[in-house]
Amino acid sequence: MLQDSLVEVESVSFAYGRRPILKGVSMRVPRGKLVAIMGASGSGKTTLLRIIGGQLTPTSGTVRLAGEDLHALDAAGLYRMRRRMSMLFQFGALFTDMTVFENVAFPLREHTKLSESMIRDLVMMKLEAVGMRGSHRLKPAELSGGMARRVALARAVVLDPALVMYDEPFAGLDPIALAVIGRLIRTLNDALGSTSIIVTHDVLESLQLVDYLYFISDGVIVGEGTPDEIRASKLPYVKQFVHGETDGPVPFHYPAAPYAKDVGLAPGAARA
Amino acid sequence: MLDIRKPIARLGHNVIDGVWRAGVMARFFGQVLASSGTSFSRFRLVMREVYFSGVLSLIIIIVSGLFVGMVLGLQGFETLQKYGATESIGVLVALSLVRELGPVVAALLFASRAGSAITAEIGLMKTTEQLTAMDMMAVSPMARVIAPRFWAGIISMPILSLLFSAMGVFGGYIVGVVMIGVDNGAFWSQMQAAVDFRYDVLNGLVKAFVFGIAVTIIATFEGYDAPPTAEGVSGATTRTVVTSALTILALDLVLTAFMLRADH
Numbered sequence: 001m002l003q004d005s006l007v008e009v010e011s012v013s014f015a016y017g018r019r020p021i022l023k024g025v026s027m028r029v030p031r032g033k034l035v036a037i038m039g040a041s042g043s044g045k046t047t048l049l050r051i052i053g054g055q056l057t058p059t060s061g062t063v064r065l066a067g068e069d070l071h072a073l074d075a076a077g078l079y080r081m082r083r084r085m086s087m088l089f090q091f092g093a094l095f096t097d098m099t100v101f102e103n104v105a106f107p108l109r110e111h112t113k114l115s116e117s118m119i120r121d122l123v124m125m126k127l128e129a130v131g132m133r134g135s136h137r138l139k140p141a142e143l144s145g146g147m148a149r150r151v152a153l154a155r156a157v158v159l160d161p162a163l164v165m166y167d168e169p170f171a172g173l174d175p176i177a178l179a180v181i182g183r184l185i186r187t188l189n190d191a192l193g194s195t196s197i198i199v200t201h202d203v204l205e206s207l208q209l210v211d212y213l214y215f216i217s218d219g220v221i222v223g224e225g226t227p228d229e230i231r232a233s234k235l236p237y238v239k240q241f242v243h244g245e246t247d248g249p250v251p252f253h254y255p256a257a258p259y260a261k262d263v264g265l266a267p268g269a270a271r272a
Numbered sequence: 273m274l275d276i277r278k279p280i281a282r283l284g285h286n287v288i289d290g291v292w293r294a295g296v297m298a299r300f301f302g303q304v305l306a307s308s309g310t311s312f313s314r315f316r317l318v319m320r321e322v323y324f325s326g327v328l329s330l331i332i333i334i335v336s337g338l339f340v341g342m343v344l345g346l347q348g349f350e351t352l353q354k355y356g357a358t359e360s361i362g363v364l365v366a367l368s369l370v371r372e373l374g375p376v377v378a379a380l381l382f383a384s385r386a387g388s389a390i391t392a393e394i395g396l397m398k399t400t401e402q403l404t405a406m407d408m409m410a411v412s413p414m415a416r417v418i419a420p421r422f423w424a425g426i427i428s429m430p431i432l433s434l435l436f437s438a439m440g441v442f443g444g445y446i447v448g449v450v451m452i453g454v455d456n457g458a459f460w461s462q463m464q465a466a467v468d469f470r471y472d473v474l475n476g477l478v479k480a481f482v483f484g485i486a487v488t489i490i491a492t493f494e495g496y497d498a499p500p501t502a503e504g505v506s507g508a509t510t511r512t513v514v515t516s517a518l519t520i521l522a523l524d525l526v527l528t529a530f531m532l533r534a535d536h
Contacts (some may be wrong), residue, residue: 053408082410093405096397110411 006031006163006195007052012061014047021047023219024061029163034189034196036206038241039216040250045199048216049165052197053087054078065163083111085163090171092152094140100127101136104155111159126154129191130184146177150184157188164189166198170205178202182209203242207231215241217250300493304422307414317420318427325386325421325488326428330435332381337369337436340377341443344368348444349452358448359458363466365444366437370467370476374437376524379483382425382432383516387491390421391512394495395505403496418496422488429484430477437476475531482523487516 007029014022021044029035039045050056052063054070063070065081073081086107094103104123108114114122127133130150140148149169156164166185170178182205189196200206206213207227215223215230215238223230223238230238240248260266311318348364394417397403403413441463448454467473491512498508 055404055408079410079412082408085408087405087408089401089405091400093401095402095406096400107409107411110409110416 004031005029006066007197008062008064009048009052010062010064012048012051012058012063014044014051014056014058021219022051022058025216025219025221026061027214027221027224029195029197030212031195032189032193033211034186034198034209036198036200036210036213037216038199038201038203038206038213040201040241043216044219045216046167049087049167049197049199053085053165054082083159084161085165086156086159086161087165087167088149088152088156088169090168091145092140092148094148094152094155096140098139099136100132100138100140100143100151103140103151104136104158107155107159122158123154126158127151129157129188130154131180144177146173146181149173149177149181153181153184153188157192157194160192160194162194164194164196166196166200168200169198170200170202178205185209203244207242296497297489297493300496301489303414304419304489304492307412308419308423310412310415311419311423317416318423321421321424322427325382325390325424326432329382329385329428329432332385333378333432333436334439336377336381337374337439338443340373340436341365341369341440341445342447343443344373344440345444345447345452349448349454358452358454360462361444361448361454362441362459362463365448366441366463366467367472369437369440370472372476372524372528374440375433375476375479375483376520378433378436378480379429379487379520380517381436382429382484383487383491383520384513386425386428387487387512387516388509390425390488390491391495391498391509392505394418394421394492395498395500395508398496398498399500399502399505413496418492421492425488425491426481426484429487430480433476433480433483471531475527478531479524479527482527483520486519486523490516490519 005028007027009025009027011024011026012022013020013024025044025048027035027037037045037048047056051058052065052070054063054073057071062072065085068081070078070081094100095106098106101123104126105119108119108122112119124133124136127136130153132147132150132154135143135147135151140151143151169181169185173181185196185198186209188194198206198210207230210227212226213224213230214221215235217237223233223235225233230242233239233242237249239245240250246252256262258266344365345361348361349358352358352360352364394403397417403417406413406416445459449456449459494508494512494515495505498504
C-alpha cells in the first residue's frame, strides 16, 4: 500500500502486567480507506484499537496519527488530536441522562462556540443521515440496541473527524440493523472523506464492506490483504477464520492435561 | 496448630491496602481541584448538580431536622424540669443543633441520600463506558462530571446543615412552647443570649463545609474507582455510605477538639 497513511502503527507491543497482549504489531491505515482489524475474542484487537485511540500506552513501539507520535504527546496534545478522531463504542456509550439531541450536540457544545440554531441544524443533519431524526426528543433508554448505535454514530461524526474507530459495531445486532450500520459506516466514511478502522469478528459483513483487512491472533498480525486476497488466502489461520472451521491453528480444546489421564485410564493416574 | 502468621499477614495487607488507597484518594482530590476551572467558567454545570444533590435532599433534611428538634425538646424538658430550668430549653436545643447535631446528622443524611446517588451514577457511567467515551471526545470526565459534583456538594452541605438546625429549633419550639407551654419570650431571649454567632453558628458551618468536602470526595472517588461490574458498583455505593459516616464522626471529634481549645 503506497498511499499516504493517516495511521501508522510501528512494531507495537503491549502487556497487562506480565501477560503479553500485543507482540510487535505493525500496520498502516491509508487516508480515506476503511480498514478492518479482525480476530477472535481475546486476540488483542480491541487493545490495539485503544492504543491507536491513545487510551492505552504501548510498552514499546509507536503510533503515528497524521505523522505525530500519539504517545509522546502530553494530555493537552492528546486532547488536541482526539478532536480529530472519534470512537464508536460497542454499546454506543450514549449519555443516559441526556436526550438523543443533547447527546449528538454534546461534542459541538463542548468544542465549539456555535449558535444554538447552528447546533440544531448540524445535529438534525447528522441524525437525518443515520435515519434517527424523529427520535431527537427520546432518551437513550427508549431506543433499541441498533438505534442507540446509530445515534452514537451520529454523535461520533458530528465534528467531521478525520479518523473514526469502531469497536465491534456489529455485535449483538439483528441482520437488518447489522446491514444498516454496515451501510452507514461505508457511506459516512466516503461522504465525510474520513478514514475508518473497524474492529470486528464479523467476517461476511467486513469482506463486503472494507478496503483492507488485518488478521490478528495471539497478539501478532497473521494475515492481511484486500477482501479478494483474503477470500483466496491459503494462510491456515485466515482460512479457518473466514470459513468458520472448528479446528485449525486455533484448536477446539482449551489447553488441558492428556484426556486419558483426566479420566483415569493412563498408568499412574489417581482416581478421585 | 493454628497458624498465627496468616491473620497477621492479612492485617498487614489490609493496612498497606488502606494506606495505598488513601494515597490514591489524595491524588484524586488534587486532580479534582486542578480540573475545577470548568466548574467556575460554566457554573450552570455546578448548579445542575446542586439541584440533584442539594435541592432533592431538602425533604429528608427538613423532616429529620424537625423530628430531631422535637425529640431534643422532649428530652431536654424532662431533664431541665428537675432543676427548674425549663426556660433554658431553647438554649439546649439550639446549641445542640448548631454545634453538633446540625452538621453531623445533616452530613450523615447527605452521605446516604446524595453521596450514594453520586457514587452509583458515576459508577454506572464508567460501567457503560460513558466516561471513556467522554475522554475520547477530548472532554475531561474529571472537569465535566466529577468537579461539578464536588463543588455542588461543598455549596449544598452548609446550607443543608443550616436548614437542619433551623428546622430543629422550630421543632424544639413546637414541643417546648406550643405543646408544653414554656414561656415564649424566655425561650427565644435565652437562646439569643447564649448562642454566639462566631463560636457556635460559624463553627458549625465550618464543620458542615469540611464534611461536605469529605462526603463528596469519597462519593466521587468510589464511583470513579468502582470496578465496572454490577457488584463493583453496589460495593462502591456501600463503601461510600460506610466510609463517609466514619469519616464524618472522626472529623467531628477532631474539629470539636480544635474548636473547644480555640474557645478557651
